Amino acid sequence: MTTIVELRGIGKSYQTTPVVHALQPVDLTIEAGDWLAVVGPSGSGKSTLLNLLGLLDRPTQGRYVFAGVDVSTLGERERTALRGRRIGFVFQQFHLLPHRTAVENVALALLYTTPSAGQRTTAAVQALRRVGLGHRLHALPSTMSGGERQRVAIARALVGAPDLVLCDEPTGNLDSANAHAVLDVLNDLNADGVTLIVITHDPDVAARARSRVHIRDGSVTSADPRSAPSATTAKAPA
Numbered sequence: 001m002t003t004i005v006e007l008r009g010i011g012k013s014y015q016t017t018p019v020v021h022a023l024q025p026v027d028l029t030i031e032a033g034d035w036l037a038v039v040g041p042s043g044s045g046k047s048t049l050l051n052l053l054g055l056l057d058r059p060t061q062g063r064y065v066f067a068g069v070d071v072s073t074l075g076e077r078e079r080t081a082l083r084g085r086r087i088g089f090v091f092q093q094f095h096l097l098p099h100r101t102a103v104e105n106v107a108l109a110l111l112y113t114t115p116s117a118g119q120r121t122t123a124a125v126q127a128l129r130r131v132g133l134g135h136r137l138h139a140l141p142s143t144m145s146g147g148e149r150q151r152v153a154i155a156r157a158l159v160g161a162p163d164l165v166l167c168d169e170p171t172g173n174l175d176s177a178n179a180h181a182v183l184d185v186l187n188d189l190n191a192d193g194v195t196l197i198v199i200t201h202d203p204d205v206a207a208r209a210r211s212r213v214h215i216r217d218g219s220v221t222s223a224d225p226r227s228a229p230s231a232t233t234a235k236a237p238a
């Protein structure tokens with residue numbers, strides 16, 4: 001098995017007055033092919049954890065090994081490169097460029113890694129087909145439903161074949177029909193081997209994952225009673 005994420009005693013405090021201990025030290029292991037939901041109420045530390053996992057922020061303590069690389073040893077430029085090549089992001093607000101078609105939005109994600117425009121377009125078309133949007137390649141975001149827009153965003157996250165896709169409230173802006181369609185896509189991708197971490201406050205979204213951890217007041221606890229509370233290990237069930 002390949003370990004994608006290994007957090008050892010990772011914690012984060014914001015040096016404000018007073019200091020905010022946003023994330024208490026946590027151990028977390030994610031293997032290739034896992035789908036983990038991180039569930040917690042507003043202010044519990046979900047974004048803090050997502051920012052650490054996605055190399056968008058640095059912890060104040062602990063060790064993070066991502067895909068075999070100890071990221072605490074890396075400079076900012078190396079972290080940015082690792083993030084760009086190996087982590088895909090899906091956000092609640094889609095963040096699509098409004099005047100670009102679906103295929104252009106997805107192809108843009110490869111701008112700095114794939115010199116050939118033709119190859120970028122080919123990969124974008126494949127990614128859009130993978131999320132069931134092969135018939136909407138040239139649509140502008142304004143002509144798409146929220147669920148379709150989020151599927152474009154998922155295709156954009158996937159197109160570079162990342163080791164990990166991090167989703168922050170991926171259904172937060174969707175009605176229940178569109179939310180189900182997006183969760184079905186995540187389900188299919190995970191069945192194909194894509195490793196997912198989904199941050200959510202929605203228990204229905206969390207229920208679709210293979211495993212769950214809960215976060216409250218900055219403390220991560222496992223939903224799996226077999227795990228020790230101080231050593232949360234998220235593993236796909238056998």
Ligand SMILES: Nc1ncnc2c1ncn2[C@@H]1O[C@H](COP(=O)(O)OP(=O)(O)OP(=O)(O)O)[C@@H](O)[C@H]1O
Binds near residue numbers: 043201
């Ligand atoms: N830059 C910052 N400086 C100081 N405190 C912060 C900062 N960012 C977050 N916090 C605090 O850290 C705690 C965790 O915040 P975080 O944004 O991670 O929660 P969350 O679970 O993502 O919330 P939400 O669901 O509302 O987005 C909160 O008490 C928040 O006020």
